[in-house]
Amino acid sequence: xxxxxxxxxxxxxxxxxxxxxxxxxxxxxxxSEEDDERVYLRAWQDWDHHTLILKKSDHPGIEHVGxxxxxxEDLRAHERRLKELGIDYHWIEGGTExxxxxxxRFITPGGMPFELYWEREPYAAPEGSTLASExxxxxxxxxxxxxxxxxxxxxxxxxxDPGKEQEWLTGELGIHHRYYVxxxxxxRLASWLSRTSISHEIAVQRNRNQSGALLHHTAYYLDSPDxxxxxxxxxxxxxxxxxxxxxxxxxxxxxxxxxxxxxxxRLEVWTGGFLIFAPDWEAIRWRQAKAERxxxxxxxxxxxxxxxxxxxxxxxxxxxxSVSTPG
Ligand SMILES: [Fe+2]
Numbered sequence: 001x002x003x004x005x006x007x008x009x010x011x012x013x014x015x016x017x018x019x020x021x022x023x024x025x026x027x028x029x030x031x032s033e034e035d036d037e038r039v040y041l042r043a044w045q046d047w048d049h050h051t052l053i054l055k056k057s058d059h060p061g062i063e064h065v066g067x068x069x070x071x072x073e074d075l076r077a078h079e080r081r082l083k084e085l086g087i088d089y090h091w092i093e094g095g096t097e098x099x100x101x102x103x104x105r106f107i108t109p110g111g112m113p114f115e116l117y118w119e120r121e122p123y124a125a126p127e128g129s130t131l132a133s134e135x136x137x138x139x140x141x142x143x144x145x146x147x148x149x150x151x152x153x154x155x156x157x158x159x160x161d162p163g164k165e166q167e168w169l170t171g172e173l174g175i176h177h178r179y180y181v182x183x184x185x186x187x188r189l190a191s192w193l194s195r196t197s198i199s200h201e202i203a204v205q206r207n208r209n210q211s212g213a214l215l216h217h218t219a220y221y222l223d224s225p226d227x228x229x230x231x232x233x234x235x236x237x238x239x240x241x242x243x244x245x246x247x248x249x250x251x252x253x254x255x256x257x258x259x260x261x262x263x264x265x266r267l268e269v270w271t272g273g274f275l276i277f278a279p280d281w282e283a284i285r286w287r288q289a290k291a292e293r294x295x296x297x298x299x300x301x302x303x304x305x306x307x308x309x310x311x312x313x314x315x316x317x318x319x320x321x322s323v324s325t326p327g
Contacts, residue, residue: 001077002174003067003116006201008050009155009218010038010064010097012057012312013263019054022261026238027220027269028146030131032123033098040098042123043149043220044142049099049121051152052218060263061312062215064105064115065155065202067173067195072118075104081172082106094119110165110204111213111313112157147231149220149269154200156216156268158207158310163188165204175202178276179251179284181291189288192251197275199252205307214310217258217266224271228255231269235259243303249273250297251286258306265311 013019020039023029029041032049040050055063069075082089082104089106092115097103101119108114125131125140133141142148159165162180169175170193178200180191192200205216222228228246235242235257243266245257254273260266286294295302 001074001081001172002070003195004070005068005196006152006154007048007066007068007117007120008052008152009062009066010053010055011215011218011265012059012061012063013054013261013265014057014060015262016054016056018262022238022240023052023054024146026146026234026240027267028144028148029220030140030145038098043151044140045138045150046152047122047139049123053097059312060265061314062113062155062157064103064113066100066103066115066117068120069116069118075102075116075118078116079104085172107314108165108213109168110157110159110161112159112165112204113313147220147222147227147234147269149222151221153198153219153221153270154194154202155218156203156205157313158214158216158307159204160207160210160212161188162191162204162206166191166193169193169202169204176276176281177283178281179286181251181286181288181294183288189291191283194276197277199254199273199276207310208307213313215265215313216310217268219268219270222269222271225255228257228269228271232257244296244300244306247300248297249295250290250293251284251295266309 023041029043032040037056039054041052042050087106092103094101099121100117103115103117105115123139131140166177170177175193175195178192178194181189190205192203194201232246241260243258247256249256252273254270256268256270258268
């Protein structure tokens with residue numbers, strides 16, 4: 001059964017204050033809510049309560065990736081399917097994660113911590129507040145703070161067998177396969193997938209160290225190349241480490257920039273790239289011989305750690321076995 005779209009990510013951060021400052025003042029996300037353990041963030045045109053949660057932790061990594069389902073009843077159907085597949089899962093009661101209803105959490109066969117949810121709180125800046133927009137089509141005013149991305153875009157994981165993981169994501173969650181890179185001997189090196197029309201909402205890349213799943217990065221979308229160049233200046237001016245870019249992904253045609261947050265999680269900001277409307281889209285194959293151009297079309301070399309460095313991927317609060325929702 002298909003999910004509807006990627007909704008948000010919860011990442012773990014070690015230096016809470018510095019990382020909160022980075023995402024709010026340098027990246028330019030807005031705080032919807034916060035408590036001692038978490039801060040809930042969104043970009044200025046993200047429609048929901050949050051698209052990124054920072055969770056205090058003793059190590060960086062990913063806590064969960066949230067996918068919205070197409071209707072409320074789908075959550076039960078997904079639960080039945082997980083049972084059939086023998087995949088452990090547990091429920092997070094509505095409201096535990098602020099701005100969200102019940103969440104069905106499980107780990108994919110390749111090790112990615114997923115959550116399916118239906119209810120969520122839409123965001124609207126309080127009337128009369130400095131962020132309230134005149135435009136009903138803007139959940140808040142465009143206030144041009146920091147890099148100021150428009151919206152949350154995608155997540156990317158390192159995993160031991162991206163081919164198998166892609167087949168599972170496509171077969172079980174209906175997330176379409178959009179493009180991929182394979183070795184000369186036909187081994188899958190990376191796959192990019194989306195349920196919506198954007199080129200990808202999730203990517204899985206082969207972990208060269210074969211050490212299981214790791215969060216590679218989360219990504220926010222900018223409106224234009226000049227905003228990306230401006231982002232590079234803002235990052236450098238604020239002491240952030242830029243890993244790679246600005247560059248040009250040959251696969252999607254999107255311009256990109258990778259950096260690290262103060263806790264060591266990788267963040268991408270990007271712009272452009274194609275959209276997909278065909279219901280019978282066939283995944284585009286890139287052979288290894290052209291893989292360098294797939295990752296960076298202009299020719300700047302891929303940093304050594306790009307295919308090996310990621311931050312931890314597993315739940316801290318998952319029970320050991322499947323638990324059904326009470327009631
Ligand atoms: Fe969530």
